[in-house]
Amino acid sequence: MTDAPLTRADRRLQRRMRRFDNPWLNPKLLWGIGLLLGIVALGLIGRMLWNLDLVFTGSATLKLPPVGFENLRRQPGVWDHPLGTDGSGRDMLALIVIGAPNSLFVGLMASLIGMGTGIVLGFTAGFVGGRTDDVIRVLSDVMITIPPLLILVVFQSAFGDVSLTMMALLIAGFVWQSPTRLIRAQVLSMRQSGYVQMAQLSGAPTHHIMFREMLPNLVPYLFGSFIANVTTSIVTAVGLEVLGLGPQRIPTLGRTIYEAINAGALIQNLWWWWGIPTILLAVMFIGLLLINLGLDEVSNPRLRRLS
Amino acid sequence: MKLGKTVTLASALALLVTGALAQDVAREDTVIFDLDRTIKDPENFNWMTPGTKRMHGAHQAMWEPLFILNYGTGELDPWLGTEITPNATNDEWVLKIRQGVEWSDGEAFDADDVVFTVGMAISNEDISSREASTVRAQVASVEKVDPMTVKFTLTAPNPRFAVENFGVRIFGSFLIMPQHIWEGQDPATFAFYPPIGTGPYTYTSGATNRMIWDRNDDWWGAKAGFQDLPEPKRLIWLESGGAESRAQLMATNQMDAAQNVSVGTFEAISFQNPKVIAWHNGYPYASADPCARQLEINTTVGPWDDPALRRAVNHIIDRNQIVNVAIEGATVPSETMFVQYGSMAPYIDAVKAAGHGLSPTADVAAGQALIEAAGYAMGDDGIYEKDGEDLAVKIHVNSASTEYTKTIDVIVEQLNRAGIKASSVPVENGVFWGEVLPFGAYEMSYSWLSCGSVNEPWASMGRYTVKDVVPVGERSPGFNNTARWADASAEAYSAIVDQMANKALGDPDVPGMVAEAYAHLADGMPFIPLVQSAKLLPLNTTYWEGWPTNDNYYNHPFFWWNSTHQMIHNLTKAN
Numbered sequence: 001m002t003d004a005p006l007t008r009a010d011r012r013l014q015r016r017m018r019r020f021d022n023p024w025l026n027p028k029l030l031w032g033i034g035l036l037l038g039i040v041a042l043g044l045i046g047r048m049l050w051n052l053d054l055v056f057t058g059s060a061t062l063k064l065p066p067v068g069f070e071n072l073r074r075q076p077g078v079w080d081h082p083l084g085t086d087g088s089g090r091d092m093l094a095l096i097v098i099g100a101p102n103s104l105f106v107g108l109m110a111s112l113i114g115m116g117t118g119i120v121l122g123f124t125a126g127f128v129g130g131r132t133d134d135v136i137r138v139l140s141d142v143m144i145t146i147p148p149l150l151i152l153v154v155f156q157s158a159f160g161d162v163s164l165t166m167m168a169l170l171i172a173g174f175v176w177q178s179p180t181r182l183i184r185a186q187v188l189s190m191r192q193s194g195y196v197q198m199a200q201l202s203g204a205p206t207h208h209i210m211f212r213e214m215l216p217n218l219v220p221y222l223f224g225s226f227i228a229n230v231t232t233s234i235v236t237a238v239g240l241e242v243l244g245l246g247p248q249r250i251p252t253l254g255r256t257i258y259e260a261i262n263a264g265a266l267i268q269n270l271w272w273w274w275g276i277p278t279i280l281l282a283v284m285f286i287g288l289l290l291i292n293l294g295l296d297e298v299s300n301p302r303l304r305r306l307s
Numbered sequence: 308m309k310l311g312k313t314v315t316l317a318s319a320l321a322l323l324v325t326g327a328l329a330q331d332v333a334r335e336d337t338v339i340f341d342l343d344r345t346i347k348d349p350e351n352f353n354w355m356t357p358g359t360k361r362m363h364g365a366h367q368a369m370w371e372p373l374f375i376l377n378y379g380t381g382e383l384d385p386w387l388g389t390e391i392t393p394n395a396t397n398d399e400w401v402l403k404i405r406q407g408v409e410w411s412d413g414e415a416f417d418a419d420d421v422v423f424t425v426g427m428a429i430s431n432e433d434i435s436s437r438e439a440s441t442v443r444a445q446v447a448s449v450e451k452v453d454p455m456t457v458k459f460t461l462t463a464p465n466p467r468f469a470v471e472n473f474g475v476r477i478f479g480s481f482l483i484m485p486q487h488i489w490e491g492q493d494p495a496t497f498a499f500y501p502p503i504g505t506g507p508y509t510y511t512s513g514a515t516n517r518m519i520w521d522r523n524d525d526w527w528g529a530k531a532g533f534q535d536l537p538e539p540k541r542l543i544w545l546e547s548g549g550a551e552s553r554a555q556l557m558a559t560n561q562m563d564a565a566q567n568v569s570v571g572t573f574e575a576i577s578f579q580n581p582k583v584i585a586w587h588n589g590y591p592y593a594s595a596d597p598c599a600r601q602l603e604i605n606t607t608v609g610p611w612d613d614p615a616l617r618r619a620v621n622h623i624i625d626r627n628q629i630v631n632v633a634i635e636g637a638t639v640p641s642e643t644m645f646v647q648y649g650s651m652a653p654y655i656d657a658v659k660a661a662g663h664g665l666s667p668t669a670d671v672a673a674g675q676a677l678i679e680a681a682g683y684a685m686g687d688d689g690i691y692e693k694d695g696e697d698l699a700v701k702i703h704v705n706s707a708s709t710e711y712t713k714t715i716d717v718i719v720e721q722l723n724r725a726g727i728k729a730s731s732v733p734v735e736n737g738v739f740w741g742e743v744l745p746f747g748a749y750e751m752s753y754s755w756l757s758c759g760s761v762n763e764p765w766a767s768m769g770r771y772t773v774k775d776v777v778p779v780g781e782r783s784p785g786f787n788n789t790a791r792w793a794d795a796s797a798e799a800y801s802a803i804v805d806q807m808a809n810k811a812l813g814d815p816d817v818p819g820m821v822a823e824a825y826a827h828l829a830d831g832m833p834f835i836p837l838v839q840s841a842k843l844l845p846l847n848t849t850y851w852e853g854w855p856t857n858d859n860y861y862n863h864p865f866f867w868w869n870s871t872h873q874m875i876h877n878l879t880k881a882n
Contacts, residue, residue: 057720058632063571072575089632161730248731263709264550264572
């Protein structure tokens with residue numbers, strides 16, 4: 001039987017079945033992670049190989065194009081600055097080596113804090129119930145109606161120059177509501193399940209039931225929600241940066257785009273100035289989207305069969 | 308914010324074009340000027356109080372000055388006034404008014420209006436615009452001699468009285484208001500809406516991003532034979548909202564005169580639209596603006612109340628890099644506080660000969676030595692610290708122009724690299740001029756407040772004397788000495804500058820006194836001169852010709868100044 005030659009269809013089926021043996025190894029997830037790791041690697045390897053002092057204002061000739069192109073003044077690109085320079089003489093490669101991981105960092109950090117808050121509040125509300133639940137529910141319902149960008153614009157303007165961490169903290173203040181509501185709903189339904197009731201009957205303390213018994217069952221949900229939150233946080237952060245409200249002296253992709261627009265890069269045809277950060281942001285969002293789709297397949301087996 | 312402005316601009320422009328069509332003024336009869344700021348209160352035309360009340364067309368199209376200083380000839384060109392002459396001691400001045408001038412409502416403009424407006428300014432402490440404050444400080448009394456003659460008696464002899472107050476030397480002049488409308492009103496709160504003036508245009512409509520003025524075909528100047536009616540039927544000042552949209556509007560002929568752009572942007576505009584010109588035909592294209600750029604330092608806030616640290620910052624700043632990076636080579640480093648016009652050369656040379664000239668390059672080691680002498684030590688993070696506190700400074704900058712923000716970005720970079728933790732605080736134009744600068748609500752800021760002198764030294768130097776010092780939180784009179792510089796060196800400086808005040812133009816003692824006073828200024832360093840100001844203003848010849856250029860030099864091209872009346876009368880329709 002095992003020696004019988006397999007038809008092409010059989011092989012394909014086998015490959016598919018093998019691939020789905022482990023749902024965590026689905027191609028969308030792998031590609032998504034690959035893209036994000038690529039950006040992290042760009043940051044890590046770039047920091048080792050490239051001269052990061054070139055990121056400072058006035059380090060090089062202004063407005064040089066990438067290698068192989070010419071700018072409006074007919075200056076060709078040079079290998080000293082392979083991706084060109086911006087209108088203040090900053091090297092584009094150094095800018096993205098530092099800036100791209102920064103944008104990802106703000107997203108991850110804001111999302112981690114938001115998720116952490118969401119997990120604690122969601123579990124507390126769902127499990128403890130009563131007055132506590134009322135307070136948390138009302139608070140998250142109210143907060144979810146407030147458009148974050150509007151408030152953040154005011155905050156950032158009032159703070160003036162903010163650090164990346166400060167910006168992540170501010171954004172985190174607007175990404176905890178969704179996980180809170182999601183987890184609360186899940187906890188409410190799980191509370192009735194047998195293993196939880198058993199744990200309660202055996203006198204396990206509340207935090208043990210919440211975090212040791214119930215939390216592991218929510219992991220795929222949490223991952224999905226986390227990735228969605230990272231996307232929201234990066235969009236918010238980039239939105240603020242493009243408005244010129246991000247950190248001043250720390251390079252980020254959003255701020256680079258803001259400076260390009262502000263200095264008339266479009267009319268001067270300095271496409272590399274705004275184009276390169278835009279491509280990197282696109283890669284980042286596609287990576288996050290793929291991870292999200294991949295995680296969906298992990299947590300929802302029906303999607304796997306359909307593919 | 309800029310992106311948002313670009314989007315709103317597009318819709319505003321669409322509305323505007325529809326509006327213009329509805330009122331039947333063709334594009335080729337309209338001149339569209341750029342406005343680089345938002346009009347906070349478009350229904351307030353009281354220019355004596357702070358805010359954008361003039362440069363949206365009010366003092367370019369509606370309110371005419373008495374005289375206009377011609378930068379080419381150095382003479383005062385007569386406008387509503389025909390002559391203004393001092394007595395032998397320069398403390399009494401007699402103004403003659405032009406015959407036949409009328410307000411746009413038909414009332415005659417005469418000595419009563421001048422006496423009334425000047426009287427209002429000198430008797431009212433609440434009105435605070437720079438021009439009103441200057442008149443209040445200089446004029447003791449004003450009287451009507453006959454309907455066409457006014458006599459001013461000054462508080463002290465002043466050989467520059469006419470050009471300082473009525474000559475549009477820098478930006479504006481003291482504007483005369485109609486007595487028949489302002490009488491009985493409180494000048495500190497009166498909105499003067501709808502406004503009237505004597506100019507050839509009257510107010511049509513306004514919003515926060517634009518102001519529209521239509522030609523008054525019954526203008527007095529044409530009837531009295533003073534000037535022909537100007538050719539444009541409509542003038543619009545439109546907020547363009549940043550370099551990118553400004554450039555697009557110029558390239559697509561939707562704007563006729565734009566505010567300052569970078570060399571690269573100008574090259575890109577003229578590449579797309581060869582009809583767009585500037586002051587010079589070739590690089591660097593720009594014209595010299597009389598307001599040299601500087602870093603203003605609040606001398607009351609520690610640690611910058613220590614003059615040694617202020618001098619350290621002066622050493623650390625590399626002016627050449629500011630020129631090359633922020634201004635793209637279109638200007639030159641400042642050698643002193645003064646504008647580098649030929650007429651200022653004797654004073655600049657005197658200061659340089661006395662050893663107080665500024666270096667175009669940095670001497671970081673000298674700056675660091677001063678910081679270390681003040682008790683600071685370099686920390687592990689490359690920033691100086693003393694008693695556990697970093698040596699830090701926040702620099703406020705008006706976000707209205709990339710020239711301003713880029714300059715401060717360069718300085719922030721230079722200071723950080725030398726060990727001072729500097730950061731920039733960009734603020735909106737209205738907040739910057741209305742709340743930050745005059746009230747001393749900053750540590751350092753980007754400004755040009757020593758601006759004033761164009762052919763003598765006193766106008767600039769007189770702005771930093773101790774008599775104008777007010778505590779932080781109170782408004783500096785006429786933006787004078789916003790650095791609040793009041794130590795011993797300031798006292799010594801002020802004593803010399805006060806002596807200079809009544810010296811006649813061209814007095815041979817003056818250069819020596821300038822150098823002597825400048826020694827104290829260099830010692831106290833209440834502000835750090837940076838670079839000369841170059842204005843690269845794209846002017847569109849698609850619809851209109853006759854713009855001021857170096858080859859057609861009837862005056863400078865600054866179309867947000869009160870002198871724009873001359874420009875409008877020189878514009879002719881392009882074929």
